[in-house]
Amino acid sequence: MNAPPPLAPRALYEEVAEHLRQRIFNRALAPGDWIDEVRIAEALGISRTPLREALKVLAAEGLVTMKVRRGAYVTESSAKDMADVYHLLALLEADAAAATAERITDAELAELRALHAELEAAARAGAAGREHFFALNERFHLRLLEIADNRWRLQMVADLRKVMKLHRHNSLLKTGRIADSLAEHGAVMAAVERRDATAAAARMREHFASGLEAAA
Structure with a gap:
């Protein structure tokens, strides 16, 4: 059997989009x-062509707002925008x-436990572990979504979380929120x-309700 062809390198505009995405997040x-x-x-x-293509990607994600004859701006989210997200x-x-609670294997449960233990360690580290806590928090949520095994739900959440990151620090930086x-x-x-x-779903809803209150 012939080996599959190597994967094509990421297009330049995608690399530029990721560069700008991280600049927005930080x-x-x-x-x-x-x-x-x-x-x-x-x-x-680079030329402005791949940059403009990158900005279109970020605009589709909600991170950038294109204004006629004024150019591109990092999106400003209102309180209603955040509440909706x-x-x-x-x-x-x-x-x-809920789906994860019903279908999780012992091996997958061990993964989630390990991630939660890392979250605990990052929280104990205080300010020094804050950025690590942010990253682990997202990994925990995304791993739970992967275990639930619905790629459409996962994609929707990934897109929504990009918008939520515009205000991430507003909530997790509040005293006691971590x-x-x-x-x-x-x-x-x-x-x-x-x-x-049932309990897993209820606790997750409560988690987001608390997060929204802290982000206000």
């Missing part, structure tokens, strides 16, 4: 900032938590360990 480009296409293209050593995430991830978030993850874990789908 606040190098803050909500409301104008995106200076000329300066960015020069800094990256959290509402949809609560519905989708609660449903995933500890509260960790406790809420623990409650979800406990329900999943009991294979209690």
Whole structure:
């Protein structure tokens, strides 16, 4: 049997989109900032064509807003926007938590336990572990979604979480929120360990309700 052809390298515009996406997530480009296409293209050593294609990708994700004759801006989300995003995430991830509780294998449960243990360690590290906590928090949620095994739900959540990241620090940086978030993850874990789908969904909805309150 012939070996499959090697995967094509990622298109330049996709690399540029990821570069800008990370700059938006780490606040190098803050909500409301104008995106200076000329300066960015020069800094990256590229033409404006792949940059504009990258901006179209980010606009489709909701991270960038294109304004007629004014260019591209990092999206500013209103309180209603965030409430709407959290509402949809609560519905989708609660449903995933229930499905996970029903179908999770012992090996997958061990993975979630290990991720939760890492979350606990990052929380204990205080400010030094904050960024690691953010990353682990997302990994925990996405692994739960993967176990629930619905690729359409996973894609919808991935897109919504990109918008949520515009305000991520607003919630998790509040005093006591990381500890509260960790406790809420623990409650979800406990329900999943009991294979209690109803409780897993309820605890996940409560988790998002708390997150929205902290983000306000």
